[in-house]
Amino acid sequence: MRLVVPTSDPISLVKTWIAQARRVVALTGAGISTESGIPDFRGPQGVWTKNPAAEVQATLQNYLADPKVRQAAWRSRMASPAWTAQPNRGHLALVELERRGKLHALITQNIDELHQIAGNSTDRIIEVHGTMRRVMCWDCGQRTAMADALQRVRDGEADPACRSCGGILKSDTISFGQALVPAVIDRAMTAASEADLLLAIGSTLQVYPVAGAVPLARKAGARIVIMNNQPTPMDSLADAFLAGPIGELLPAICVA
Structure with a gap:
């Protein structure tokens, strides 16, 4: 010691x-x-403490498999206090x-x-x-600005896909289950x-x-x-x- x-x-x-x-x-x-x-994730006022569903959205397998999880994740990204912090x-x-x-x-x-x-x-x-200010395509690996993807959500796309290959977009961060x-x-x-x-x-x-x-x-x-x-x-x-x-x-x- x-x-x-x-x-x-x-x-x-x-x-x-x-x-x-x-x-x-x-x-x-x-x-x-x-x-x-x-907010942090696991503290008394943490994101996952107050909303356990947010931890589900942060698990790669759930995110890739379920469009509803992705749609909820995009809504959560829209509302993140980090954009004005x-x-x-x-x-x-x-x-x-x-x-x-x-x-x-x-x-x-x-x-x-x-x-x-x-x-x-x-x-x-x-x-x-990683960073929440970029998105990456899980299929082709292309990285673009998160702001552009969020604007597509505001314009009515509940689960925007990669414009290059049609693949699944996710935040360019390390999710649970992701290497x-x-x-x-x-x-x-x-x-x-x-x-x-x-x-x-x-x-x-x-x-x-x-x-x-x-x-x-x-x-x-x-x-x-x-x-x-x-x-x-x-x-x-x-x-x-x-x-x-x-x-x-x-x-x-x-x-x-």
Whole structure:
């Protein structure tokens, strides 16, 4: 078990670690986006907690097999609060971390692209679960803008098909039962192994393989800072655990 360094001022301690670090890797989960009005999935107010049918829609086998599931999924996409959400202070703090030349990579489990909207460089962002802002054809693999597909739904197509081949369109995200992209996961794990400081931000650290980035970074010698509003299975690996709103914690440690 790795003991958290005792201190009466953990914010200042982590801020010092960031100042000393050369390669900070951030791993972000749903907790950074909830403060932008995007609910998580399994929390008390989570999408799947409040609407179990939404989890059915997120299962690939159900989505591909049942037109009614797809129609419900398109209606849910239309109503997503992510379309009007804006980056919060936590997102902007990671932009500042990059501006300072500290951010080596930003691994995100989120699909909302708020990191890009905030201003982080796309070449530093590793989206392990894809993006909701694109659609992909399950048959021919063509990728197009989600906004175009949603406009077709508004115009009366309950289950729009691929205009190139007639195949099934889905959000360009990783559904339950869908394989992750090996090259993306490899890139995320390589980045974690190169870190000298890893910030795990707003993630339950229960979804693998990306949760494995934490022990991988620890094994490679990185300091680990976990920021979450509840305990995680990785807390014993942390050098520091910061509890509280991400939009307050991140600016406190990232802004010089």
